[in-house]
Amino acid sequence: MTNFSFSPVTEFILSTFGDLHDFQLVLFVVFFFIFLIGVTGNLFIITLIFFSIQLHEPMYFFLANLSFVDICLTSVTVPFMLRNFLLDANKRLISFGGCITQIYFYLVLANVEDFLLALMAYDRYVAICDPLHYTVVMNRRFRFKLIVICWVLSTADGVLHTMMTLRLSYCGSNQIDHYMCEMVPLIELSCSDTTINELVIFSEGSIDVFCPFLLILASYVCIIFAICKIRSATGRRKVFSTCSSHLVVVTFYFGTITFMYFRPSSSDSLTKDRITSVMYTILTPMLNPFIYTLRNQDVQEASQRLFARIRHG
Numbered sequence: 001m002t003n004f005s006f007s008p009v010t011e012f013i014l015s016t017f018g019d020l021h022d023f024q025l026v027l028f029v030v031f032f033f034i035f036l037i038g039v040t041g042n043l044f045i046i047t048l049i050f051f052s053i054q055l056h057e058p059m060y061f062f063l064a065n066l067s068f069v070d071i072c073l074t075s076v077t078v079p080f081m082l083r084n085f086l087l088d089a090n091k092r093l094i095s096f097g098g099c100i101t102q103i104y105f106y107l108v109l110a111n112v113e114d115f116l117l118a119l120m121a122y123d124r125y126v127a128i129c130d131p132l133h134y135t136v137v138m139n140r141r142f143r144f145k146l147i148v149i150c151w152v153l154s155t156a157d158g159v160l161h162t163m164m165t166l167r168l169s170y171c172g173s174n175q176i177d178h179y180m181c182e183m184v185p186l187i188e189l190s191c192s193d194t195t196i197n198e199l200v201i202f203s204e205g206s207i208d209v210f211c212p213f214l215l216i217l218a219s220y221v222c223i224i225f226a227i228c229k230i231r232s233a234t235g236r237r238k239v240f241s242t243c244s245s246h247l248v249v250v251t252f253y254f255g256t257i258t259f260m261y262f263r264p265s266s267s268d269s270l271t272k273d274r275i276t277s278v279m280y281t282i283l284t285p286m287l288n289p290f291i292y293t294l295r296n297q298d299v300q301e302a303s304q305r306l307f308a309r310i311r312h313g
Helices: 018-051 058-085 096-129 131-137 140-166 183-187 195-228 233-261 269-293 297-311
Strands: 011-014 093-095
Touching (some): 018 058, 018 269, 018 297, 058 096, 058 269, 093 096, 096 131, 096 140, 096 183, 096 195, 096 233, 140 195, 183 195, 195 233, 233 269
16 A cells, blocks of 8 residues: 655646636636525525425425535535636645545535435335325434434545545646546546556445435336326326426436446546536536426425515514
8 A cells, every 4th residue: 555645746736627718707707606596595495494384394304405415515616616717727726635625525415415315206205105104204303314324324435435545646747637626537646556446436436326316216116106096187297296306406416427427438538527527516506496496386485475574574
């Protein structure tokens, strides 16, 4: 095992879309507003659920947790990227410790998001396929246990990959062709043997992605069968409308992750990685509040009540 403490590389340079150097200010403005809209939207969701008694249900409990994770996930990556847009290319530095820290929190939060999406699918499955026992199964204590398990598993995953990254030496180039410290671009700079790291990333990463996805898939297969048994078209539409928003988010989120980590490498892989990473770490958290609330009658009614209370003091 090579000890990273002997590595001469103590900091890295992040390219941060350096190939678009003529548009750095434009990119700053665009991503600043995306970040602002995402944080504001998710904070609104959390506030609305907290102050609206009619939203104190399991589905909205998980949605509030998802909004919290989305805020944290974008806060780990976007502010540092915005800073780099305003700096010269050779000044976009991040220390070795800062890089490892960003990787750790990014991994933990991304994994929590995976698990939360799976829990939300399971919640819809119980609500639709076993409505009589829904409140008993998805009780407060059980929900909190599920959330704790999500964070424990995600933290363990983050520690594993962080320690695997720390075992490597970095003694060559310190240029990371990404807008953040991401594990795969970082280990490509290592002068150590990265075979074990790549094996762990692929095998353990596959479990992290496909286990939640399979749970989601199984839940929706059961939901579809349950919907097909409903005789009235109005009833089918009403039931499906409670799942459609989550289905859109799941398709977008897991689709981009699968494309990024499990596609064959090519000459333009790094460019595709950056674009795909932006989609599921920045755009998805921004869109989630809108996707989950635009067609949700309960949320719309709760919003109207909250604004009415604010107007009337």
